[in-house]
Amino acid sequence: GNSVTQMEGPVTLSEEAFLTINCTYTATGYPSLFWYVQYPGEGLQLLLKATKADDKGSNKGFEATYRKETTSFHLEKGSVQVSDSAVYFCALSEGNKLVFGAGTILRVKS
Amino acid sequence: NAGVTQTPKFQVLKTGQSMTLQCAQDMNHNSMYWYRQDPGMGLRLIYYSASEGTTDKGEVPNGYNVSRLNKREFSLRLESAAPSQTSVYFCASRRDPPGTDTQYFGPGTRLTVL
Numbered sequence: 001g002n003s004v005t006q007m008e009g010p011v012t013l014s015e016e017a018f019l020t021i022n023c024t025y026t027a028t029g030y031p032s033l034f035w036y037v038q039y040p041g042e043g044l045q046l047l048l049k050a051t052k053a054d055d056k057g058s059n060k061g062f063e064a065t066y067r068k069e070t071t072s073f074h075l076e077k078g079s080v081q082v083s084d085s086a087v088y089f090c091a092l093s094e095g096n097k098l099v100f101g102a103g104t105i106l107r108v109k110s
Numbered sequence: 111n112a113g114v115t116q117t118p119k120f121q122v123l124k125t126g127q128s129m130t131l132q133c134a135q136d137m138n139h140n141s142m143y144w145y146r147q148d149p150g151m152g153l154r155l156i157y158y159s160a161s162e163g164t165t166d167k168g169e170v171p172n173g174y175n176v177s178r179l180n181k182r183e184f185s186l187r188l189e190s191a192a193p194s195q196t197s198v199y200f201c202a203s204r205r206d207p208p209g210t211d212t213q214y215f216g217p218g219t220r221l222t223v224l
Contacts, residue, residue, distance in 0.1 A: 004152075032211050043114075043200055043215035044153075089152060093211045096141055096160055096204065097168070100152040 002027040002094045006101035013080055014109050021075040021104045023064075023090035031092040033057075033066055033073040038087040038103075047075075047088070082108045112136055114216035116201050122222045123191045131186040131219050133201030141204040142184040143213065144168075144176060146197040153200065159184055191223045 007022040025033065032051045036044040048057030053068035062077045073090060085108045090101040117132045135142065140161050145153040145168075155168030159178040173195060175187045184203075188195060198220050202213040 034212070036215075043217045044202075045215070046212050049212065096211070097143070097155060097158060098153075098213055100154075102150055102152040 002031065002092060002099050004090050004092055004099055004101035006088075006090050006104050008102075008104070010105035010107055012107045012109065015082055016079045017108075019075070019077040019080045019084075019106070021088055021090075021106070023073045023075065023101060025071050025073065025090075025092050027071075027092055027094070030068070031094060033064070034091040034093075034098070035062070035064055035073070035075050036089040036091060036100075038089065040086070044089065080106070080108045082110050084108050114201055114203055114214055116199075116216040116219050118219060119217065120220050122224065123188075124224050125192060127191050128187070128189050129191065129221075130188075131199055131201075131221075132183070133185065133216060134183045135201075135203040135214070136182065137203060137205065137214065138181070139203035139214075140181070140206045142178065143202040143204070144174075144184070144186045145200045145202065146170065146195075147200060147218075148197050156186065156199075191221075193223045195221065196223045197221060 003026045034049045035047040037047045038044045048059045050057040050066035056065045064075045087103045089103045091098045114135045143158040144156040157176040159165045162181045177185045201216040204213045
């Protein structure tokens with residue numbers, strides 16, 4: 001079946017550091033890819049998405065590019081803030097369902 | 111719009127007790143979902159409903175039942191709670207394609223079974 005693998009956390013960075021969270025997937029066909037973010041005590045919010053190969057999703061300074069050749073959708077941000085501290089989930093679409101990775105905790109220190 | 115709402119926010123049960131988690135959405139979405147979130151395991155799908163009157167099992171349905179009461183509401187029932195069902199439960203909804211396959215999530219219910 002389809003699956004998503006994310007880098008294990010927690011990832012701890014200082015404010016203004018560069019962020020990369022790796023995500024790779026296994027899927028039949030060409031699913032849509034997503035990054036969701038979960039702030040402490042809240043539900044998941046869509047951060048960005050990409051629906052086909054070479055698409056770049058972006059939002060709030062975060063970016064991810066759909067790479068079919070490497071089956072990856074890595075999340076990047078050039079300069080993180082304390083307010084970015086959260087859990088980040090990579091996911092892919094499977095019909096009318098989503099398949100999630102295990103999540104990566106990000107902690108940003110001031 | 112309130113989006114997706116869930117009640118209760120917190121619940122503590124004893125083993126063997128029953129309860130129903132409520133979910134409602136006001137976005138006129140056809141599809142609704144129930145997930146559980148456990149540390150290190152991401153979100154796992156329990157049940158989903160593609161439309162009013164239909165429900166389907168997800169990855170981890172054992173020990174749960176669901177009811178799609180109408181287009182707005184999708185409830186999750188634990189008939190005889192077990193400690194293994196201690197988790198955070200999220201409801202989500204999705205507008206049918208074309209246009210988007212994005213799911214929108216509620217704030218969650220934190221359930222502890224003693």
